[in-house]
Amino acid sequence: MVTPQIFGRVTVLTADNGGVMPYGNTVVVRGSTRTLVIDPSLALxxxxxxxxxxxxxxxxxxxIAGLRHFDVPTFAHHLDAPAVSSLESLVDQFGLPADARAEAIRGLSDDFGLPPRREGVIGVTDGHVFExxxxxxxxxxxxxxxxxxCGVLVExxxxxxxxxxxxxxxxxxxxxxxxxxxDFLASIDRVAAIDAHWYGTFHQKGVIEGADAFRERLGAFRAKLYERERNVLEFLEEPRTLAEIVARRFVYRPHVSAPYVDTIERRVAEQHLARLIDAGDVVESSDGTFARTL
Ligand SMILES: [Zn+2]
Known part of the structure; x- marks a missing residue:
């Protein structure tokens, strides 16, 4: 189910499908005294x-799907430790309506093997060092x-x-x-400022060698967010309601049908609207529609 690739003392266990959802690429860091596994995937x-x-x-x-294969001290940033520890907390993040929520819980336990609870997950903060x-x-x-x-820098x-x-x-x-x-934009800026020889991603882009190559791809990735925002702005040439913006779809293609699509479209649209209103490019009218100001 995985193929190991070696980068110094780091081994990436690349999923046989390249790391496309629902799979991903697990990172193993082998030090002289201890071995750290990062993001144990469904492919393990x-x-x-x-x-x-x-x-x-x-x-x-x-x-976290492969976490069930490990009975060792387990760490996550303290803000995500609840979602790692509890299936209910994990699903709460998605903000789904009740029927979609019940379906999601079934899928997470049947397809990803997630238990209802995992005890003892230790919360850490930025800068925590694993020796x-x-x-x-x-x-x-x-x-x-x-x-x-969080990311992890191996030195x-x-x-x-x-x-x-x-x-x-x-x-x-x-x-x-x-x-x-x-916050995502600020995090992109933060990773762009960190020099490394290799940059590992969890999904199909795998490992990028060299800071210049990484920054170029990161720039294109960042541009996708601004492209969505521009598309929202152009759609508001005429006043539109939030429901119309959600139905127009700025994240998923029209043929994608899943219970989470509308929820995610709404959440993304709300954030772009807030950013555009802050910038003075969009106004919300008392009738609940949004329109471009220029
Ligand atoms: Zn994720």
Whole structure:
């Protein structure tokens, strides 16, 4: 189910489908005294890899599905520790209506093997260092996708795992209840300023070698967020209600049908509207419509 790729003392266990959802690429950091596993994915099987510690970049199902194979100290940013610890908290992030919520809980337990609860997840903050002997792994808080989303910088090997700042053509995802487009942009700026030799993403873009190549792709990824915002603005040449904006779709293509689509479209649209209103480019009228000012 996985193919190992070696980058210094970091091994990436690439899922056989390349890391496309619902799979992903697990990172293993082997120090002289301890081994850290980051984001054990659905592609792992029992005994694929041993660990002394596990760190979760954030509390989404694809990043924690393989956690069931490990009975070792487990860490996440304290803001995402509840979602890692509890299926109910994980689903709360999606803000789904009741029937879609029940369906999501069934899927997360049947398809991702998530238990209702996992005890003892330890919350950490930005800058937390895992000492693994001759190598360190430092937590870098990169909120936006979720409030506690984090990367991990492995030194001296200069491998920077950036989680779901995943460089896909889909662009940044900030559709959860507590996601933030503004924080996502600040986190993109933060990772752009960190020099590394390799940059590891959790999904299909895999590992990028070299800071210049990474920054170029990161720029294109960042531009997707602004492209959505521009598309929203253009749609508001005529006054539109939020329901019309949601129905027009600025995230998913029209053929995509899933119970979460409208919820995510609404959450993303609300954030772009707030940003555009702040910038003075859009006004909300008393009849509840939004329109472009220029
Ligand atoms: Zn995620």
């Amino acid at each position: 099987e029992p005994g694929t890899v041993a660990a002394d510690l596990v760190f979760l970049s954030h509390g989404h199902e694809d990043h 693994l002997g001759d190598v360190t792994a430092t937590v870098v808080h990169l909120p936006g996708h979720t409030p506690g989303h 001296p090997d200069s491998f920077f795992f950036v989680g779901d700042i995943d460089l896909t053509s889909f662009g940044p995802m900030y559709g959860d209840v507590h996601s933030s487009a503004d």
